[in-house]
Amino acid sequence: MKKILTTCIYCGCGCGLYLNEDRGLLTGAYPSVKHPVSKGGLCVKGWNCHEFVNKMDRLTHPLIKENGKFRKATWSEAIELIAKKFKAISSESGPDSLAFLSSAKTTNEENYLMMKLARAVFKTNNVDHCARLCHASTVAGLAATFGSGAMTNSINEFEEADCFLITGSDTTSQHPLIGSRIINSVIDRGAKLLIVDPRKIELSKYATVHAQQKNGTDVAWINGMMHVIISEGLEDRAYIEERTEGFEELKELVKDYTPEYVEQITTIPKNKLIEAARIYATTKKAMLVYSMGITQHTTGVDNVKSLANLAMLTGHVGFLSTGVNPLRGQNNVQGACDLGALANVYSGYQKVTDADKREKFEKAWGVEGLPGNIGLTVTEIISALANKKVRGLYIVGENPMISDPDQNHVRECLEKGEFIVVQDLFMTETACFADVVLPGASFAEKDGTFTNTERRCERIRKVIDPPGEAKADWEILCDVARACGYKGMDYKDPSGIMEEIRVVTPIYGGMKYDRLEPHGLQWPCLDENHPGTPYLHKDKFAKGKGSFMPRPYKEPVEFPDEEFNFILSTGRVYWHWHTRTLTGRTTTLERESPVPYVEINSEDAKELSIRNRARVKVTSRRGSIELVADISDKVVKGSCFIPFHFREAAANVLTINAVDPIAKIPEYKVCAVKVEKL
């Protein structure tokens, strides 16, 4: 019976929990009492995060596809095949005919190695991961305005805030241990809660103001709030003067966004907008919180920049219990970004287009000729399989068949893919399309670090051995690099990888393993004496002066019309995680949410004569799915919501793969569909 402290595999809260082991079986997960996030409690996913690890259908040995069927293979066979194929493709069609999808579920060390494998060994910047699908807009938008693309403040600061402006985050479902802090603050301390969200979420019932905007009209309401603030003189003049630049342009742009005009665009009653603007502007400790509802739009970067404008306008950045707080979804999506599993940056957001940075990494990695072009992103990589621009694809711990927009398009691309490697825990919907499948180790079977949404880099620890011949992702990546003749990827253990990360990544400079005991450090953590940084932009912005970047409102790509007359938004439920590979194998979670469903407003249901729990067909220009109707007033008339977890009725059959021009994030939150009774 062992009980070992590690970090939860699910959301970005990064709760500290103990995994219990008894004779090789994981027998439970308990919260750490002393951990700063969990504090003795967990959400239901955390309490049950051990179960999938034990499953008998884990991948236990490498598989090679021959004549359309998988056969067992040895590690050396599989690794040699990958090396041979990748080298051949690269020499025939150039380095950019290869691409690498890293994973926000693997460790920092593994993400670093994935980008090192792509860049140092195969000389391509075609390396990306699912942050592209969730917070690429944040990374771009906040880096441009503030100089750092991360959550500005810390989770425990939610316990002291007096106002929350929450938009596009179903916080209690997706970040339960942050959602709970908001509930406590609102009920027990009387903090004000402003929610701008098209849906009624759990938190709506506590809202001081709940404004339900029409999906995809975020820039308009944010500009509208700024209009109200400026016209009522509620902006923080001293702060603007001292710490920002570009205010005049902002003032000019938001002049047109009168509450009346904004009401026309967004359907938010003007009084609600005015009330919310006043409360947010006049409360000192006000935290702005957002998530996918803001980022997953073709205007994702504009949305983020506009929120940054709003926070700067009111002087709400750079102090305790304030800030702009994008809640990162995956347990290690912050870390995967930090460690450079992105098409445009090395670890620590050092740009691949910067010749000095390239030279620095060439020296560190002992290679020459690192590419200076920005690589392809997730959706571009998948599409490039179809036209053979990408011929070899290496996927670690991602499941684009379920997670990427426009599933029929994704399937077609994967079918056409010439050589695909998938490294995962289970035979996922995507792995079925692979030529080589490699069995990875779960979070309970390896050492490493995750970085949570508040930039806390914390340890995960090995509790049990991986099943069969499965290996830690970092070991597999090193094997591939070696097989390709690269000498610079030999490590004894993950702490050795972190030592290299520290040297080349300034914000992780002080993240030595022994310093991460017991509960991690928050970046920037520049050197071994640096205490870490609970909140960013204290005294001045990371980039010097914060930049107002006013943006005009633009319509989403696909609004409803006569035929496709509903707005569809997609998202998640409390009980499941993303593509359900893990939670679908967890008895308690799967029992709570066993079937796919679509939320429909009761008025629409009446008009269409649809009973609650009846089966309906939802169709977009991309495809159709059949699922159960969940009738309520959670969504407004004319819109519907589908959780994207279920392969049985994948919401991403319907979604559109239009992307934000800068962040390349798809518009998961708006597309047009029709709903039919079956």
Next chain:
Amino acid sequence: MKLKKILQKDVEKLLGEAAKKWQTYVPSKNDEGDTLFAILPKEKDELEKALQRVNLKDDWVAISPKEIFFPQVENMFSFDKERITEEIETSKKLIFGIRPCDLKGVLFADEFFKRNLEDIYYLSRIEDRLIVTIGCNTPPRKEACFCTSANTGPFAKEGFDLELVDAGNYYLVEVGSVKGEEFINLYSAFFEDAGDDEAEKLNSIESDAKEAINVKVDFDKALEIMKGDKDLTENYKRIGERCIYCGGCVYTCPSCTCFNVFDDKLGDNGVRRRNWDTCVFRGYTREASGHNPRDEKWTRTARRYEHKLKYDYSVTGTSGCIACGRCLSSCPVNIGMSKFIEEITTNKRNM
């Protein structure tokens, strides 16, 4: 048997000896600052290290000792085409240093698993068991412990084999059973008779310990109210709405014993396991048709409180709540039994 005493510095040696004979469970403080139950290893160097970690002071153990007999997940049996192989655990156990409230929980669970169908998986684990409790001079969960309200602490009155009470540089040792007496005789070198004045000292430590419990509620009144027909819907609704359905209150509760059974299979082979389940989940009561008699959140909240304070009481004569306060201290949104009792007995809204 007369009151005994053992020097605090000798407890380590005693445990070192006992670990050779028993599977010995102790509260153990780890490098991360958390105290959890751990088994003392048999190997000498490992044992030395583990003994340094034994923590009988006032730290909060998040999970009650029910996990020793009723793990969060356990294998019941494995199967293939030919046979079923049951997994029964029967080690000789010494549970050293559990709290009086937790003891109540363990005894309550024992009764449950014996009451109707005899549960071999549980009963085999408790077959050979010696329990040494330690009284709480100060409450481990300062904001949550409310044992004095339910008479379940801070010192145990029955059901233990031995009970230790911290009396400075030694523990006073009360003997509660023949097994406990045998234990003392076996390790008589570590124990001596307590002086005549020590009983008095024990009383005074106990009355100080009672004083130290901060949270006090009218438990008996709550049981009366729950027996009657007072409409508590408003309370249930408010609390049910606040709840985030993590299941933590049930998972950490020493007397909650619900489990779910599931199979993990691959081809013809598989294993049947059971895991902790909770009545606050919707799926717990959902019927095969999809109909759910407890579909609305508040009805599940009501179920939990009614089970603990009404149903258990009417069936067993004791409340299902043993007043440990773990439901409150593990709840991300600060819901807890003590607060519920305070609400219904004082009509003061506190959640």
